[in-house]
Amino acid sequence: MNLPEFGVEAWLNKWEKSAKYDISQSSIDSLTLEELIGLDGTKVEDFFAQHSTDKLNYGWIEGSPEFKELVAELYQNMPADNILQxxxxxxxxxxxxxALVEAGDEVISMIPSYQQLYDIPRSLGAKVKLLNLDEKKDWSFKIDELKELVTPKTKLICLNNANNPTGTVFDTDFMEEVVKIAKEVDAYILVDEVYMPLNKDRKFVSIVDMYDKGIATNSLSKTFSLPGLRIGWTASNKEVADIFRKFRDYTVICGGVLNDALAVHALRNRDKILQRNEEIVKNNLEIVENWLKTEPRVSWCTPHSVSTSFIKLDIPQDDYSFCEDLLREKGVLLVPGTAFDRPQHARLGYCCNPKILQQGLEKLSEYLRKFD
Structure with a gap:
């Protein structure tokens, strides 16, 4: 297996602990342990007293029954048994x-996107066709462009909805067109839905509620503000879930007894988390939009109520060295667009603590004045 460097992860591994103003992350301002447990009035000491006699064995290998039931509730008609932690x-x-891709298979994946979705299929020997998102189309693509790439050999279509890094959301009408194309060649559709949009007015339906051969991946990391739990899941039909079970035993084993308990607590209180995070997204979006009105060297396509965004830089310097210099001189961390194969852009994680966001944007503007 031959894998290239994972651009965004390599960048963050190197630099994120050096930042004074980290406005690069794509999670919504992470909850503390105390905040998470206290969502329903429970105290930290009471929560851990309740679990103090739990054996730290492997626990429920696929996730506890309650975890699976709570995740299944996020979908319209999903049997809990089809959820795998x-x-x-x-x-x-x-x-x-x-589990699904073999050497010689044909895979279509969008770009820019999370690098896993195109480089892992390549590493397995698949022929990967890239579906380019167009900034002029609000970081979307035309359905006809997908049709041109699909052939009877297409095994899997990989999408990221909402998209990392751009914040684009493909609504239900758009995804119905994607499903029609996939059905014509009996292809699977894998959609990384970890950036579930918070705007209730926007039409968004999970791929597993639209297509029998749809696979949704998700976690508590982004929209639910709990990346430190490292708990995610797959949702699919039973046939696919059974395929995953075999491969899962080689790769995952379990998520951990305490992490599962904390994940269950979060999902029980998901409405409180989502209400909190909807406010953060709304208020921080306003902060950035007001800043953009005064910053001539930065523009963006407005993200659709999700936690990640992609800014365009009007500077006479390559984005990678710019981001390095910005961090060293001002303590501000962005992710260079080059990490997503889109130079002269940067990922702005605007859903951090609002004070950090405001200070980081001010320092960014100070640094950009050197180019005026």
Whole structure:
């Protein structure tokens, strides 16, 4: 297996702990352990007293029954048994691709996107066709462009909805067209849905509620503000879930007894988390939009009520060295667009603590003045 460097993860592994103003992350401002447990009035000491006699064995290998039931409730008609717990959405994507893709298969994946979705199929010997998102089309693509790429050999279509890094959301009408194309060649559709949009007015339906051969991957990391739990899942039909079970035993084993308990607590209180996070997205979006009105060297396609965004930089310097210099001189961390194969852009994780966001944007503007 030959894998290239994972651009965004390599960048963050190197630099994220050096930042004073980290406005690069794509999770919504992470909850503390105290905040999570206290959502329903429970105290930390009471929660851990309740679990103090739990044996730290492997626990429920596929996730506890309550976890599976609570995740199934996120979908319209999903049997709990078809939910498989994974180590984050990263683990869910890895499992899905590893289980379905073989050498010689044809895979279509969008770009820019999460690098797993095109480089892991390549590493397995698949022929990967890239579906380019167009900034002029609000980081979307035309359905006809997908039709041109699909052939009878297409095994899997990989999408990221909402998209990392751009914040684009493909609504239900759009996804219905994608499903029609997949049905013509009996292809699977894998959709990384970890950036579930928070805007209730926007039409968004999971792929598993639209297509029998749809596979949804998700986790508590982004929309639910709990990346440190490392709990994700796959949702699919029974046939696919049974395929995943075999491959899962080689890759995942379990998520951990305490992590499962914390995940259950989060999902029981998901309405409170989502209400909190909807406010963060709304308020922080306003902060960035007001800043953009005064910053001539930065523009963006407005993200659709999700936690990640992609800014365009009007600078006479390559984006990678710019982001390195910005961090060293101002303490501000962005992810260079080159990490997503889109130079002269950067990922702006605008859903961090609002004070950090405001200060980070101010420092970014200070640094950009050197180019005026």
């Amino acid at each position: 994974t180590n984050g959405a990263t683990g869910a994507n890895m499992l899905s691709i590893y």
